[in-house]
Amino acid sequence: MALLEVRGLETAYGDSQVLFGISLDVARGEVVALLGRNGAGKTTTLSSVMGVVPPRAGTIRFDGVEIQGCQPFEACRAGLGFVPENCRLFAGLTVAENFEAARRPARAGPSRWDVAEVLKLFPDVETFLDRRAGTLSGGEQRMVAIARTLLGNPSLLLLDEPSEGLAPLVVEAMLQRLKRLKETGTTVLISEQNLRFATELADRVSIIERGEIRYEGRPSELAARPEVREKYLMV
Numbered sequence: 395m396a397l398l399e400v401r402g403l404e405t406a407y408g409d410s411q412v413l414f415g416i417s418l419d420v421a422r423g424e425v426v427a428l429l430g431r432n433g434a435g436k437t438t439t440l441s442s443v444m445g446v447v448p449p450r451a452g453t454i455r456f457d458g459v460e461i462q463g464c465q466p467f468e469a470c471r472a473g474l475g476f477v478p479e480n481c482r483l484f485a486g487l488t489v490a491e492n493f494e495a496a497r498r499p500a501r502a503g504p505s506r507w508d509v510a511e512v513l514k515l516f517p518d519v520e521t522f523l524d525r526r527a528g529t530l531s532g533g534e535q536r537m538v539a540i541a542r543t544l545l546g547n548p549s550l551l552l553l554d555e556p557s558e559g560l561a562p563l564v565v566e567a568m569l570q571r572l573k574r575l576k577e578t579g580t581t582v583l584i585s586e587q588n589l590r591f592a593t594e595l596a597d598r599v600s601i602i603e604r605g606e607i608r609y610e611g612r613p614s615e616l617a618a619r620p621e622v623r624e625k626y627l628m629v
Contacts, residue, residue, distance in 0.1 A: 395458065396419040396420060396421050396422075397420055397421060397422040397424075397456065397457055397549065397550055397581055398418075398419065398420040398443070398454075398455070398456055398550055398581075398583065399419050399453075399454070399455040399456075400416060400417055400418045400419070400439075400443065400452065400453075400454050400455075401417050401452055401453045401454075401455075402415050402416075402417060402451060402452035402453065403415065403416040403417070403439070403442055403449050403451070403452035403453075403454065404416075404449060404450045404451040404452055405438050405439075405441075405442045405447055405448075405449045405450060406450055407447070411450075411605070412435050412438045412605050413435050413438055413439060413442065413449070413605045414604075414605040414606050415452070415606065416435070416439055416442075416452070416602070416605070416606070416607055417607065418439075418600050418607065418610075420550065420581060420582075420583050421581075422549075422581055423579045423580075423581055424581060424582075424597050424598065425576050425581075425582040425583075425584065425595055425596045425597050426582070426583050426584070426596060426597065426598050426599070426600065427584050427585075427586055427592035427593070427595065427596035427598070427599045427600070428440075428583065428584065428585045428586070428599075428600050428602055429585075429586060429587070429589065429592055429599055429600065429601045429602070429626075429627060430585075430587070430601055430602040430603055430626065430627070431587065431603070431626070431627065431629065432587060434602045434603050434604065434605070435602050435604070435605040435606075436554070436555070436585035436586075436587075436602055437478075437479065437554050437555070437585060438605075439585070439602065440476065440552045440554050440583065440585055441478075442454070443469075443474070443552060443583070444466055444469050444474055444476040444552060445461070445463070445464045445465050445466045445468065445469045446466055446476070448462075448463060449462055449463075456469075456472055456473070456474065456550070457472070457473065457549060459472070461474075470546065470548075473548055473549035473550060474548055474549070474550050474552065475543040475544070475546050475548030475550070475551045475552065476543070476552045476554070477536075477539050477540050477543050477551070477552065477553050477554060477556070478539075478554050479554045479555040479558055481535045481536060481538070481539035482539070483527035483528070483535055483538060483539055483542070484527060485526065485527050485528030486526060486527075486528060487526065487527060488523065488524050488525060488526055488527070489519060489522060489523045489524070489525060489527055489530075489538050490523040490524065492527055492538060492542050493509055493512075493523075493541070493542055493545055495542075496542040496543065496545045496546050497509075497545045497546070498545070498546045498547055499547060506547055507544040507545055507547050508545070509545070511544075512541035512544050512545060513541075515541065515544075515571060515574055515575060516537045516538075516540070516541050516571060518534070518537065519534075519537055519538060519541060522534065532559055532560060532564075533560050533561070533564035533567075533568070536556060536560065536568065537568070537571070540553070540556070540571075540575075544575075544580075549581065550581045550582070550583065551575075551580055551581065551582045551583070552582075552583050552584075553572075553582060553583070553584040553585070554584075554585050555585055555586060555587065556568055556572065556584065556586070556591075557569070557586065557587075557588045557591045558587065558588075565588070565591065569591055569594060569595065572584075572595055573594070573595060576595065584596065589623065589627055592613075593613035593616065593617070594613075596613060597612070598610065598611065598612055598613075599611065599612070599613055599616055601616075601622070601626045601627065603626050608626055609622050609626065
């Protein structure tokens with residue numbers, strides 16, 4: 395059974411419908427990438443799963459329990475962790491204080507992620523634990539946001555556009571950190587526009603276009619389909 399099952403998801407902002415029957419699965423321990431151009435519906439899909447934007451129709455089953463219609467704090471308590479593109483750190487607090495505010499025990503047994511463990515994943519963060527989050531660069535904020543979310547010990551991590559707006563060297567560093575995260579067995583659903591970033595990280599990819607899933611497969615299968623990449627991913 396998949397850890398996350400989404401079926402027939404439809405979401406709108408007012409009278410403007412954005413998602414049209416989205417269905418996808420994420421197995422426990424798997425990394426799935428949701429690919430698509432800007433405005434295709436990637437962020438809305440993650441936001442709908444998290445309850446930030448309530449869906450109008452469809453079902454979202456997480457760890458065997460239907461969670462569509464849940465508030466974000468309820469989704470968090472259920473074991474979902476969401477890292478939005480804008481990070482949403484507490485800008486006036488230090489990095490250490492942001493970490494302290496986010497710490498939660500694991501759902502079963504001892505905590506898997508604590509400050510020491512997230513600093514192993516993001517060792518650069520240790521050098522600015524005492525700095526206020528609002529003074530950090532975009533790449534630094536992204537690392538802190540992921541680390542802070544992991545401290546909530548989620549069963550599923552939702553990452554929205556982790557490479558967006560970062561310099562190439564920072565993108566490469568982020569990719570290596572997320573590969574290490576994958577090696578820990580963490581389950582991840584990631585939205586991305588950067589094809590190489592997503593396919594080097596993911597076990598499976600889904601392509602979304604105008605609010606519908608147009609393609610699903612493994613990265614190697616997508617690599618063999620240039621016509622699909624050109625139709626749905628090229629700008």
